[in-house]
Amino acid sequence: MTPFFKRASISISILLLVLLANQAFAQETRLKNIIVTNTRDDLLIYLTVEGAFTEDMQTAILSGVSTTFSFYVALYRTRSFWIDKKLVFLKITHTIKYDNLKNEFVIQRSWEDGKPITVKSIEEAEKRMTEIDSLKVVPLNHLNKGDRYQIRTKAQLSKVTLPLYLHYVLFFVSMWDFETDWYTIDFIY
Numbered sequence: 001m002t003p004f005f006k007r008a009s010i011s012i013s014i015l016l017l018v019l020l021a022n023q024a025f026a027q028e029t030r031l032k033n034i035i036v037t038n039t040r041d042d043l044l045i046y047l048t049v050e051g052a053f054t055e056d057m058q059t060a061i062l063s064g065v066s067t068t069f070s071f072y073v074a075l076y077r078t079r080s081f082w083i084d085k086k087l088v089f090l091k092i093t094h095t096i097k098y099d100n101l102k103n104e105f106v107i108q109r110s111w112e113d114g115k116p117i118t119v120k121s122i123e124e125a126e127k128r129m130t131e132i133d134s135l136k137v138v139p140l141n142h143l144n145k146g147d148r149y150q151i152r153t154k155a156q157l158s159k160v161t162l163p164l165y166l167h168y169v170l171f172f173v174s175m176w177d178f179e180t181d182w183y184t185i186d187f188i189y
Contacts, residue, residue, distance in 0.1 A: 029052055029155070029178040029179075029180055030049075030050055030181070031047050031048070031050070031153060031155060031183050032047075032048050032049075032050045033046065033048045034046070034183055034185060035047070036185050036187060040140075041139060041141075042136045042137070042138070042139055042140060043075070043136070043137045043139075043140060044134050044136060045073060045132065045135050045137055045151060046131075046133050046134065046135075047131070047132050047153060048131050048132075049069070049130040049131075049155045049180070050130075052129070052155070052157065052178065053126050053129075053130075058122060061096060061097075061098050061105075061122075062098055063098075064097070064098055064100060066095060066096070067095070067097075067129075067157070068093050068094065068096075068157070069093065069094045069095075069155060069157055070091060070092070070093050070155070070156045070157075071090075071091070071092040071093075071132060071153065071154075071155050072090070072152075072155075072156070073088070073089075073090040073092070073151065073152075074086060074088065074090075074152045074153070075087045075138055075149060075150070075151050076149065077144075077148070077149055078148045078149065079148075084150065087138060087149075088137055090111075090135075090137065092109070092110050092135065093108075093110045094108070094109050094110070094129045094130075095107070096125055096129050103120070104118045104119065104120050105118065105120075105122070105125035107125060107129060111132070111135055140189075144189065146189070147189055148186065148187075148188050149186070149187055149188070149189055150184055150185065150187075151187075152183070153182070153183050153184075154182045154183065155178075155179070156178070156179040156180070157178050157179070
C-alpha cells in the first residue's frame with residue numbers, strides 16, 4: 001500500500017468512528033400528542049416533546065446551565081396547483097434555569113404572559129418545558145370556511161453557548177443538541 005492509501009484509510013476509519021459515536025449518543029426526540037382544535041374564537045394547538053431530557057442535560061441544568069427549547073408552528077393555506085400560502089409563523093421558547101440557593105427551577109415560556117413559573121421538582125420542570133397547551137395560532141375569523149389548511153410544527157434545543165472557552169472543555173454539551181422533524185397536520189376549516 002502506498003502512503004497515500006494508508007493515510008486515506010486511516011482518515012476514513014476515524015471519520016466512521018466519529019459518526020458511529022455520534023449515532024450511539026443520539027437520542028430519539030420527537031413530537032407527540034399533537035392536537036389542533038379551536039375555541040369559539042381561536043385556532044389552538046397542543047403538543048408534547050418526548051425524549052428531550054437526558055441525564056447529562058439534567059446534570060448540567062442542576063449545575064446552573066440555562067437551557068432553551070424552541071418550538072416552531074407554521075400555518076399554511078394549502079392550494080391545488082399553486083404554492084401554499086403561509087399565514088402564520090410562530091417561534092415559541094421555553095427557558096429553564098435552576099436556582100441553587102432557593103432549590104427551585106425557574107421556567108419562562110414566551111407565549112404566556114411573561115411571568116416566570118417556579119417549580120420545585122425536576123419532573124415538573126421537564127413537563128413544563130416539553131409541553132405546549134392551548135397555544136393560540138390564529139383567530140378563526142382569519143380562516144375561510146371550507147378551505148384546506150396545514151399546520152407544521154417542530155421542536156429544537158437551542159445551541160448552548162458557554163462562556164469563554166468552556167465549550168472546548170465540555171464538548172459533551174453538543175451531544176444534547178436535538179431537532180425534531182417537521183410534523184404536519186392537514187385539516188379543512
